[in-house]
Amino acid sequence: MPHAVDKISMLAFLLRRVALLMVTLFVVSAVIFAISELAPGNIAINVLGNTITPEQEASFNAQHGLDQPAWDRYLRWMIGSDWQAARLVGARLDRIVESAELNRTGWWAIADNGTPFRHRSDDGETMLRLERQPDGTIVEVPLGPEVWQTNADGIDIFWGVDSGGRAAMWVRGSDQDSWVLTMAGWTSQAGAPRAYIPLQKGILRGDPGVSIITKRPVAETLVPRLINTLFLAGIAFLFIMPIALAAGVIAGLNQGRPLDRVLSVSSLVATSTPEFASGIFLILIFAVWLGWFPGAVVLPSGVSIFDRPQALVLPVLTLTLIEFGYILRVTRASIVEVMQTNYIRTAILKGLPYQRIVLRHALRNALLAPITVIMLHVNWLIGGIVVVEALFGFPGLGRFILDAALTKDVFAIEAAAMVLVMIAVTTQLLADLIYVYLNPRIRFT
């Protein structure tokens, strides 16, 4: 009977925590969006340099939807713009594979018979429908004047998909120019649309949009990086947790003895040395001097990190140094405290063997505090990952977000930040659950 109540209250607790997590993520998304898109400083100038003309800037902002109100942009970022644009265009919009070998995709309107098509106008008068054939070639079909629709202001407009894969609004008779920075420099195109809606499915549907630097969907580049990073961090975390916990317990049980002194001081040094410094030391020792492991992760295209495990040794070691020291110290402090409690005194005076006192009475209590603290430390681990990936040239999420920050690739920063926060918040939820599971004082109240 008490167990039934227990399960319900556990479920309630879980629900409450998940609800809270959702709220946190929502707030965080707003904050990230606000800082990265609304902060002082102009995204266009950041990307294109400060020599651009006002026309070029306006055109850039329009093409990327940056001229829209913040609220609309936030909504698009969250829940996407394709459903909204599809109504205007009057056709289904979808992203299709344009080139399998280049792994390139793009947004197209899809006709009822399944043919993808886009639009173009060279003069602002005749709309061309570009139908993509199964072999990848394009057939241009001119459209009649009946496609123009008169809006409330009496202006003839047409909604379609432009060659950049954006929903776009053409205005009849307009000789608007659009500016595009290509390999050959700035080029202008006449007969350009007046307004754009960049197409994306929104982060809630796993699409954070297209990078304004690389022009490729952020999700495509992010996911493989994420997998690499999870692999790196996972090895570091799983490998080090049990060893560090055990070392912390051993140090704590030998409090004040030479073994404890050695473990404590070396763990303090390990945990307080910045990753880039300890990484340099490790490179100098193991790569330059001993030559055992490569000092950088160099991956030719097509070679996955899983094929070169020896390249992981030094990055993992660098990451683990900090974590090892930290976990050891937290665990040590906790076990020292627990060993001084009255219930351990009771266990000793009950005549229990030392081993039993430690394993049955001290350990579970002593691990309560470190578990939550260690899980919170995942935030710190994320920082370490950025540094370690930068140091070793490891193709992971850390370097991804660093590069995005350095090149001011806002959509990429936003997406990577959301992924990292999600990881951080989820681990904290996990930590709470473990804590509750281990602590009957919370489980049965």
Next chain:
Amino acid sequence: MRETSHSKQPVVRVEELAIGYATRQGLVRAVRDVSFEIRRGETLGIVGESGCGKSTVAYGLVNYLGKNGRIVHGDIIFQGQSLVGRSPEELRRLRGDQISMVYQDPMTSLNPVMPIGAQMAEVLTVHRKMAQDEARRRCLAMLTKVAMPDPEAVLARYPHQISGGQQQRVVIAMALLNDPALLIMDEPTTALDVTVEAAVLDLVVQLRKEFDTAILFISHNLGVVARVCDRVAVMYAGEVVELAPVREIFANPRHPYTQGLIRCVPKIAHTKGESVLYPIPGRVPAPDSLPAGCTFEPRCQYAIEACHQQRVALAPLSPSHASRCIRSHEIDAQAWLPPDVEVPSLTAVTSGATDGPVLQVKALNTYYKQGGGGILGLTKRPPVRAVDGVSFSVARGVTLGIVGESGCGKSTLIKTVIGLEERTAGTIELMGVDIGKLSRRSLATIREMQMVFQNPDATLNPSYAVGQQIARPLRRLAGVPKAQVRAEVIKLLRAVKLDEYYYDRLPRQLSGGEKQRIGIARALAGQPDVILCDEPVSALDVSVQAAVLNLLGELQQANQMTMLFIAHDLSVVRTITDYVAVMYLGRIVEIGPSSAIYAPPFHPYTESLLAAVPVPDPTVKQAHIRLGGTPPSPANPPSGCRFHTRCPRRSLLPAGGNICTEEEPPWRDVASDHQIACHLTLEQLAAIEPVFSFGKEE
């Protein structure tokens, strides 16, 4: 298992035991020259004030002295064999098997993350190699023996799920599982309420008879020792100063310290007018700065030149009575004359209604909201009714005591009166004017009412010197100009019998009693009309407690202040108050003159409290009334009379007291100033036997 040979050999014999601790200043001997023995079925009590080394002796017996403590001299002979110098493994086998222990704080002594059954059973599986299910059966039987309600369920519970009294029963049951030869109890009832304490002490007495165990019982409370012990060792500054059978200790104490200790304990038989408490001057010397001669000599009024020449040995006065005093044979406790120090004689105010009441509380409620429960925390939980419909009034110069067990709402009541808690309903009138919450009160109102707090270690801000802390209310409330503050502070220090020296002292340099005096001086700074005392002496040692009580009574009388005095100790309340209100579950159940409330007619709850009070006199007989069950939650109080679930006198009413469950009890007027809330008639209440019958009174 153990052969029951009635050998004359004692279970444990301690010989000239000395225990030292290695500190930065060198080896400090916390315990010196302690010798005693305990036989089968005998209880030896060790009493003494805090820091006298009584717990150190207990932990020395099981050689649990921490990293820096060790036995530096003497021997412990346990069942014929020396324990000193035994290997840790041998000692481990004895602990929990032959020697077991019960601790002061049961909650922290049990492992919070292990079910009680597992914690108990491992004593058997480790020492006796018993199988799990057999161990479980034995645990169940033992829990039944210690009168644990629903023992089967308790085995599966975690410690925080049962009450403090039940936790202590678990600890005791666990200690007895292996039928130990020696049971050490270190202040086993100190953390418990008085009614729970009484029940646990009953259990100790009963179990000792049943198990024929030798018990070492450590307590600071003379009354508790008087109730359960056969012989008593009085400890002072690390030494046993007197050792005698329990009746002998109380009837004929030979050591000046024992005599002083007994004289400064408030007696339940004495009312405010009759009682005189004589505190012991000075303070206990620290173990690293002991006097050269007799350790008690600096505080002893019988001290002569010879006393500080050399250490004094514990010398037998009779085969069963020993004292560590060179003048033991000539000092007669009966012929003792009060020393020439001022001890106030307090006069009880019987009918204080000269002019209108200074403080009047009407239908006061203080409820605490509880955090939400249920899914998503949206379900409303009922509020905790900490104070629920309390009314009383106090006249000028009158002291009203408020007693009751922890959780009865007495602290919340005075915190609400002074404004630290917000009331939910009712009025609080100070000289006829209703006073609102603290932030809305004028400085003039605030000045009229001040408070003295319970915990000496928390009453003063550790960051500031004493002078600054008294100066603040002087400047704020009394508006003393800056130039005169110092002089005024010193005046207040003098008023609480401290001198100028204390002006620049920090709180950590003061003893507990001194801190309480500063706390009193601080409360007096604004010359309040009403002073509220929240257990001001409960954390103090008896010798210090007496002095602080005297001081409070004297100041109250001299300044004609109205005083509310909270205490859980009825003897303390009786010595200092004119009126007493007894609270149970947020309500006052009886209010009346202190002299009247200690004899029938009284409320059945008052009766139970009186029956539970440990009296430091083994000749006093107390009626055996024990409360059953556990106190109900103030969030969900019982219907009708709140006491009906535990009332021992409900059976006197027709139909098993059905009325008690259904109707609120009426107020019955014993006298104009004495009311009892009970369904029993005054005649029925008056017919109840008195709780105390005094054998021979001095």
Next chain:
Amino acid sequence: MGVLLRSPIFMAGLLLVGFWVVVGIFADDCVVRPNCWVGGATSLQSTPWLARYSPYEQFRGQIRKPPSMEHWLGTDSRGRDIWARLAHGARPILTLAPLAVLLALIVGGTLGLIAGYYGGLVDEVVMRILDGMIAFPQILIYLVIIAALGASAVNVVLAITIAGAPGIARLVRSLALDIKTRDYIAAAETRGDPPWYIMFVEILPNARGPIIVDAMLRVGYAVFAIGTLGFLGLGLPPPSPDWGSIVQVGRTAIQAGHPWEALFGSLAIAMLVVGLNLIADGLSEELQRYR
């Protein structure tokens, strides 16, 4: 204080930190010529003392040389003296880190005191927001802020303050929650003292021990963070002698057989952070013993 001097951990930390403090102060003669730091190093040339050379001076033909008598720690890829750069690099890091922590202490401490003392809804709101910020990986705060605002000393301090304040607020809140239950707080309330007086005069001084230890640790973290930002290319703009960027530039020279820049830069920052942590450790150990 005297007890601290007998703690080997504390003394070791003091030695490590003290070394860089002395080197930083006496790197050149600016300490006796206020003009050169008030007026800026451009107008008045400073004379090197402990640093021996100017951190900007490029020695011809001395590109990437190993340690020698002339250049104790060798020279970097532009022929600048590494020791001179490290010595001068101690200055920004040793001023910015404590400054950032001080700001975080003021902001976080005040928020924590208010949340802890008032409790209830105020506490709930403040702590929800701060918990949200704590859930945020600190590196992200740095990256997002620096990416949005650009790399400069002010922005580095700002980023560290924002990242550190929630943690301090949490600590101060928990201390305030504990201290406010003490009777002397009730005594102050019952004599009608205003909330600001109770928070700052009655509560705060009694929380100082843990706050000082925590602040010491946080100065360590701040040095850590400043170094990391420099290493990631988000620190002080070149050619400022920034320890982190010295390592960043130096690491590319490792493969070319010149490890000195990266090695000594790493050693310098490791020394300082380890030293600060040792001081904090020694302090907290003594504080516990004192209790």
